[in-house]
Amino acid sequence: DAGITQSPRYKITETGRQVTLMCHQTWSHSYMFWYRQDLGHGLRLIYYSAAADITDKGEVPDGYVVSRSKTENFPLTLESATRSQTSVYFCASSGGLKGGAQEQYFGPGTRLTVT
Amino acid sequence: AQSVTQPDIHITVSEGASLELRCNYSYGATPYLFWYVQSPGQGLQLLLKYFSGDTLVQGIKGFEAEFKRSQSSFNLRKPSVHWSDAAEYFCAVGSSSGGYQKVTFGIGTKLQVIP
Numbered sequence: 456d457a458g459i460t461q462s463p464r465y466k467i468t469e470t471g472r473q474v475t476l477m478c479h480q481t482w483s484h485s486y487m488f489w490y491r492q493d494l495g496h497g498l499r500l501i502y503y504s505a506a507a508d509i510t511d512k513g514e515v516p517d518g519y520v521v522s523r524s525k526t527e528n529f530p531l532t533l534e535s536a537t538r539s540q541t542s543v544y545f546c547a548s549s550g551g552l553k554g555g556a557q558e559q560y561f562g563p564g565t566r567l568t569v570t
Numbered sequence: 571a572q573s574v575t576q577p578d579i580h581i582t583v584s585e586g587a588s589l590e591l592r593c594n595y596s597y598g599a600t601p602y603l604f605w606y607v608q609s610p611g612q613g614l615q616l617l618l619k620y621f622s623g624d625t626l627v628q629g630i631k632g633f634e635a636e637f638k639r640s641q642s643s644f645n646l647r648k649p650s651v652h653w654s655d656a657a658e659y660f661c662a663v664g665s666s667s668g669g670y671q672k673v674t675f676g677i678g679t680k681l682q683v684i685p
Contacts, residue, residue, distance in 0.1 A: 490675075495677065497676055549671060558619055561606075562613050
């Protein structure tokens with residue numbers, strides 16, 4: 456009954472370290488998304504996935520890697536964290552079965568600080 | 571390319587007063603339009619959406635929005651604001667191209683409610 460969850464909720468890491476943010480949804484939604492939210496920029500799409508093993512870049516993909524081996528999970532990895540990646544990260548999912556843009560359901564977010 | 575403009579970054583209203591949050595979009599065809607709300611420390615929650623049909627749509631928490639094609643607008647309204655409505659509001663426009671749901675968010679309007 457959890458819907459969509461993200462872990463960790465808060466993370467502090469050092470420049471150059473690898474960090475993985477987890478996202479899990481229980482609705483079997485086909486689409487999943489990763490956004491970052493920064494003051495003055497709203498939400499910007501990092502990567503999205505239309506189904507398991509299908510991923511594609513969004514607006515700001517540089518420095519990030521995603522995978523989706525299972526429908527319910529969509530981890531986001533920062534391969535070598537930089538201070539510019541300090542942000543709040545949101546995962547979202549969407550059914551997308553009827554065609555056309557569907558509403559997205561958002562997780563609670565992960566606040567990441569890179570020192 | 572689709573885009574969304576929320577001209578008001580910050581709005582303050584008195585409790586009990588009416589509210590209108592502005593949203594203008596740019597998209598070549600009939601858009602899919604959304605309003606989301608984000609309470610502090612939370613993810614985004616869908617307030618309402620417009621795909622087609624009646625241009626006045628009702629949402630949760632007493633909100634409504636009106637689609638005006640001639641003005642490329644989708645303004646959010648509430649007749650009487652409650653203190654619990656203090657939050658950040660995001661307008662979004664969506665499209666479907668080749669099966670990919672592209673949703674573009676505005677930068678948000680932060681609503682402050684004063685007694």
